[in-house]
Amino acid sequence: MASRPISDPAADTTVRLEGDVGSVRLAARWTVHQRLERAGELERRILAEIAGGVPIVLDATDLVAVDTAGALVLSQLADGLRQGGREVRISGLTDAQQSLFEMVAAHEHEPPAPPRVALARERAAASSLRVADDAISFLSFLGHVFVTSVGALIRPRQIRGRLVLRNLQTAGADALPIIGLLSFLIGIVIAYQGAFQLHRFGADVFIVDLVGLSLLRELAPLMTAIIVAGRTGSAYAAQIGTMRVTEEVDALRVMGLSPVDVLVRPKVFALLIALPLLTVFADIVGVLGGLLMTSVSTDIGPTFFLAQFPRVVPLESFLVGVGKAPVFALVIASVGCWQGFQASDSAESVGARTTLSVVHSVFLIIVLDAAFSIVFSIVGI
Amino acid sequence: MNEFDRPQADASENAVEVRDVVTRFGRQVVHDGISFDIRRGEIFALVGGSGSGKSTLMREILQLERPTEGSIRVFGRDLQSLRGADALALKTRLGVLFQGGALFGSLTVLENIGLPLREHTTLDPKLIEQIGTLKIALVGLPPEAGSKYPSELSGGMIKRSALARALALDAELLLLDEPTSGLDPAGARALDRLVLQLRRSLGLTVLVITHDVESIRLVADRVGMLAGGKLLALGPVAELENSADPFVRGYFQGAAATASRTVHPPGRAGEPGGGGPAIPRRTDDLWEE
Ligand SMILES: Nc1ncnc2c1ncn2[C@@H]1O[C@H](COP(=O)(O)OP(=O)(O)O)[C@@H](O)[C@H]1O
Ligand SMILES: [Mg+2]
Numbered sequence: 255m256a257s258r259p260i261s262d263p264a265a266d267t268t269v270r271l272e273g274d275v276g277s278v279r280l281a282a283r284w285t286v287h288q289r290l291e292r293a294g295e296l297e298r299r300i301l302a303e304i305a306g307g308v309p310i311v312l313d314a315t316d317l318v319a320v321d322t323a324g325a326l327v328l329s330q331l332a333d334g335l336r337q338g339g340r341e342v343r344i345s346g347l348t349d350a351q352q353s354l355f356e357m358v359a360a361h362e363h364e365p366p367a368p369p370r371v372a373l374a375r376e377r378a379a380a381s382s383l384r385v386a387d388d389a390i391s392f393l394s395f396l397g398h399v400f401v402t403s404v405g406a407l408i409r410p411r412q413i414r415g416r417l418v419l420r421n422l423q424t425a426g427a428d429a430l431p432i433i434g435l436l437s438f439l440i441g442i443v444i445a446y447q448g449a450f451q452l453h454r455f456g457a458d459v460f461i462v463d464l465v466g467l468s469l470l471r472e473l474a475p476l477m478t479a480i481i482v483a484g485r486t487g488s489a490y491a492a493q494i495g496t497m498r499v500t501e502e503v504d505a506l507r508v509m510g511l512s513p514v515d516v517l518v519r520p521k522v523f524a525l526l527i528a529l530p531l532l533t534v535f536a537d538i539v540g541v542l543g544g545l546l547m548t549s550v551s552t553d554i555g556p557t558f559f560l561a562q563f564p565r566v567v568p569l570e571s572f573l574v575g576v577g578k579a580p581v582f583a584l585v586i587a588s589v590g591c592w593q594g595f596q597a598s599d600s601a602e603s604v605g606a607r608t609t610l611s612v613v614h615s616v617f618l619i620i621v622l623d624a625a626f627s628i629v630f631s632i633v634g635i
Numbered sequence: 636m637n638e639f640d641r642p643q644a645d646a647s648e649n650a651v652e653v654r655d656v657v658t659r660f661g662r663q664v665v666h667d668g669i670s671f672d673i674r675r676g677e678i679f680a681l682v683g684g685s686g687s688g689k690s691t692l693m694r695e696i697l698q699l700e701r702p703t704e705g706s707i708r709v710f711g712r713d714l715q716s717l718r719g720a721d722a723l724a725l726k727t728r729l730g731v732l733f734q735g736g737a738l739f740g741s742l743t744v745l746e747n748i749g750l751p752l753r754e755h756t757t758l759d760p761k762l763i764e765q766i767g768t769l770k771i772a773l774v775g776l777p778p779e780a781g782s783k784y785p786s787e788l789s790g791g792m793i794k795r796s797a798l799a800r801a802l803a804l805d806a807e808l809l810l811l812d813e814p815t816s817g818l819d820p821a822g823a824r825a826l827d828r829l830v831l832q833l834r835r836s837l838g839l840t841v842l843v844i845t846h847d848v849e850s851i852r853l854v855a856d857r858v859g860m861l862a863g864g865k866l867l868a869l870g871p872v873a874e875l876e877n878s879a880d881p882f883v884r885g886y887f888q889g890a891a892a893t894a895s896r897t898v899h900p901p902g903r904a905g906e907p908g909g910g911g912p913a914i915p916r917r918t919d920d921l922w923e924e
Contacts, residue, residue, distance in 0.1 A: 260757055286752060286766070286804055288658030291759040321837060323758070323766045324775070330765075356838035361772035365764040365783040369743060523748075599786030616853035 262289040263324075264296035269303050276304035279313045284324030293327045297334050309341035320351055325358040336614065388596075395592045396584075399518055406519060416525075417520035425486040425521075426528030430535065432485070433478055437536035441543025442475055443466065449552045458552055462559055465544035466567035474536040475575045476623055479582035482529060487590035490521055491611035494594025495604035503595070503599040513595075522587040529583035530576050570635055578626055582619050589615040649708075650675050650808050650840040651696060656705035658691055666702065667864030678834060679840040680872075682886065683861035686728055689844045690734060692834045692861070693810050696842070697731060698722060709808070727755050730806030734813050736797040738785040740825040744771065744796045745781035751803045775825050790817045798826070802833070809833075811843040815850050827853045846885055860886065 265280035277301060284290065304310060312332060328344070335342045347355065356466040372380065435590070494517055497503050503513050516561040545559050593611035597603045649663060651673040658666040673679040681689050694700045695707055698714055707714045710760040712725055719753050724784060727781050738747050748767040758766070771781050773784055774795040782794055794817050809829075815823035833839055845851060851858060858875050860868040860883060868883045876887045 286756045286758065287759055291757065291762050321753075322769060322802070323762075323805065326766060326769050327762070350838065353832070357773070357832055357836060358769060361769055363768050363772050363778040364778050365745065365768040367808050368745075369782045369784070600784070602741040 256279050259285065260289055262292050264289070264292040264299075269296075269300050271304060271308070274308065275311040276308050277313055278310060280317050280328070282317045284317065285319050286323045287319040288324075290323055290327045293331055293546065300335060306338055307340060310335055310343070312342065312344040312352065313346050314341065314344060315346040316582060317351065319349070320360055322354065324337075325354050326362070329359055329362065331351060357471070370542045375511075388517040389601050391596075392589075392592050395595070396588050399514060399588055399591075400524060400608055401515055402512075403519055403522060412515070413523065414516065414520050417516070418523045420527055421521050421524030424489075425482065425524055426532060428527075429482060429485055429532060433481055433536050434539045436481065437469075437474055437479060437540035438543040439544075440477060441469060441540035442547040443568065444468060444473070445544040445547035446551060449548060453552070456500055458554060461544075461548050461552060461554060462562040463566045466563055467571055469540040469544065470537050470567060470571045470600075470622070472575070474540050475530060475533045475578045476619070478533045478536045479529065479579070479586065480616055481530065482525070482583075483586045483590075483619065484612050487586040487615045488526065488608050489562055490587065490590030491593040491597075491608045492604060493634045495597030495607050496593055498595065498597045499599055499601065499604060507577060514633065518587070518591045518635065520582065521591060523584040525587040526580050529586070530579040533576050537574070574626075574630060578623065580623060585618045585622065586615045589618065644902050646677055649673060650677070650710060651842065652708040653692070653696075654706045654708075654826070655748070656692070656695065656702040656707065658688065658695070658700075666861075666863050667885065668705070669861070669866050670705075670754070671862075672867055673840060673842055675840055676834065676838050678830065678843065678854050679915075680855035680858045681842060681844045681861065682846070682851065682858060683867075686701045687861040688864065689861055690812055693812055693842065693844060694799070695712045696728070696810065712817050713865055725749075727804060728807045730801035730804060730809045732794075732801045732809075732814055732914065733812045738793060740785050743784055744776075744799070748781075748800045748803050749798065751800070754802060767803070769794070770802050773802065773829060774799045774827070775822065784842040791819070792823060794818060795822075795826075798874050799911055805837055807838055807839055809841045811841065811845075813844055815845060815847045820849075823850060824853070825845060826850075830854050834889070885921070 261281075261283065263281035263284050270277050270279075270280045278296075298309065311326065332342045344355065445461060445465050449458070449461050450456055451458050452464070468500060494503070494513075497517070503517075506513050506516060541563075545556055546558055548554050549556050590611045593607040593614070597607045641825075644923050649672040653672070654670050656666050656669045657664070669692070681692065683689050691700065695714075696709060698717070701715070709725060710728065712721065728840050730816045736904065738744070739750070742750065745764060745767045748770050749763045752766060753760075756763075767853060768778060769782055774801070776792060778793060780788070780796065785796070788796060788808060794814065798811070798814060801811070809830075814830075815826055818826060830841055830843070831854055834841060841854075843850075843854070855872055857870060858868070858872050859866055860875065862882070868878055872887075875883055878884045
């Protein structure tokens with residue numbers, strides 16, 4: 255025990271030659287809380303002091319405490335000494351100790367080989383295969399969700415309205431404060447940095463264009479999606495992953511309920527509604543932040559800002575921004591849910607899958623956003 | 636011999652003393668004044684219907700929860716005032732089998748058993764592995780089970796592995812929450828024999844929560860029955876079976892009747908005693924019906 259000094263039973267054991275018998279008087283305590291790992295030294299000492307072939311008696315008269323570990327170590331000691339055909343006896347055991355030694359002897363085995371760890375080359379091959387497998391698996395998952403969702407839209411009774419509403423609350427309404435705060439701050443930062451740079455060109459009025467266009471087209475939808483991926487996508491992965499580990503997913507399937515119906519589709523629908531609304535909210539609050547900072551740091555007042563805004567920021571910019579949101583929503587919900595289903599049977603894998611869900615959805619969101627920019631510039635929106 | 640190495644002197648001859656324990660969860664009263672002792676070297680069975688507060692009482696003995704009122708002493712130490720190193724030292728004298736096993740999913744069975752040994756002793760890794768392998772054999776698992784992860788085990792194998800972990804430090808007080816549930820009758824009896832053997836060889840004290848009447852008859856020195864928040868009966872099995880209280884008597888008769896009906900279902904194989912191969916699970920079509 256940590257709080258007590260640890261004794262070394264091997265050192266406390268005395269080894270003597272008595273007549274033509276080697277006598278080993280065992281120390282009093284042989285339990286896991288002593289230094290049983292020193293038994294090898296005792297064996298070497300005995301072998302050094304008592305010539306080969308001389309019979310040995312392990313004298314347990316002083317032995318007051320021995321547990322299974324101690325009995326194991328002492329049996330191994332006896333076995334080690336027996337090598338070479340020497341006669342070894344353990345004497346002086348109480349009945350209880352005797353039965354313990356018998357029990358241990360009856361159950362001694364070599365430890366099994368540890369689970370095989372794959373070689374680096376195999377791991378590399380397996381991981382590149384896995385990437386391909388994962389991609390195919392994810393796409394087929396996406397397809398499955400998409401097809402059943404369309405089916406549910408045709409037969410609206412299949413939409414689990416209550417689950418959708420509950421998800422709207424947690425993924426949408428509950429996210430308002432954090433998204434509001436962050437977009438307000440982003441609006442302030444852009445206005446401040448922009449005003450400073452534009453002033454050097456005497457182009458102060460363009461601050462309205464800068465704040466409006468950058469927020470509505472890019473920053474508000476992108477930032478909202480990233481926050482929601484961290485907040486909600488990870489929660490989806492953790493929830494479904496835990497349900498996998500506790501066999502709740504299996505229970506659903508056995509009851510004839512499709513995990514997609516119950517676990518995935520309500521989340522997808524909820525996020526398809528929530529994310530565009532959150533984006534609009536981020537647009538408004540972000541622009542308010544920009545307006546505030548503009549009036550504070552430049553000569554442009556709120557009235558001019560608001561009058562100028564509809565003239566320089568076309569409706570398309572707003573629609574382009576909000577239009578990206580459902581795509582991001584689909585990415586976040588499906589990546590989160592899919593990762594959850596990939597969790598195997600340990601708490602560790604739930605953690606790993608939750609991390610991956612955020613990393614992958616943020617990655618996909620940014621890639622898709624870049625793709626949108628390219629497409630929009632080609633079609634000239 | 637080092638004087639610190641003597642068994643820690645406890646004034647008390649009881650391993651556990653439960654005094655007037657009251658436990659409430661909100662307005663639900665789970666224990667309503669419970670007192671009893673578990674003597675050293677005794678195998679004490681705690682019985683009662685589901686939700687009668689058996690597991691909760693065990694968690695209180697383990698210092699995982701505190702009773703709302705009353706006191707619990709373990710090896711003479713009052714849990715209420717126990718802190719820090721003393722609380723830890725007491726914990727290393729207890730071995731626990733949780734109802735659901737509670738094996739660590741990221742460790743193999745052998746590593747699970749080795750964990751308390753690695754943390755609380757100076758033993759070297761090789762010896763720890765050998766001790767773990769011995770415990771695996773003791774609980775009736777094949778040696779290969781040691782290199783499996785919990786997710787690759789059947790329910791009964793999880794129970795046995797968790798018991799092996801509970802035995803890792805050769806604890807003085809062993810707390811078993813439904814050890815035989817999920818085991819086939821033969822496995823359950825083997826486990827009973829193991830508990831008796833351990834008590835004989837190591838002199839340990841056992842608190843066992845169980846619904847298995849046959850197991851109680853085989854191993855228990857005394858039985859405590861929880862019902863309605865009270866300790867309804869306390870005494871040797873034979874005494875409770877012939878109790879004047881029809882409820883207490885009925886528990887054993889009723890349980891025996893149910894047991895004989897459910898324990899040997901025709902044509903249903905019990906838990907395989909060995910380590911069958913883990914059933915590979917496909918993960919790619921999980922979302923399909
Ligand atoms: N953490 C908790 N919070 C609220 N109620 C609990 C908690 N733990 C247990 N209970 C309640 O206490 C009662 C006893 O539970 P438990 O001790 O697990 O019963 P059992 O005798 O079946 O092991 C049950 O009704 C359970 O719902
Ligand atoms: Mg219980």
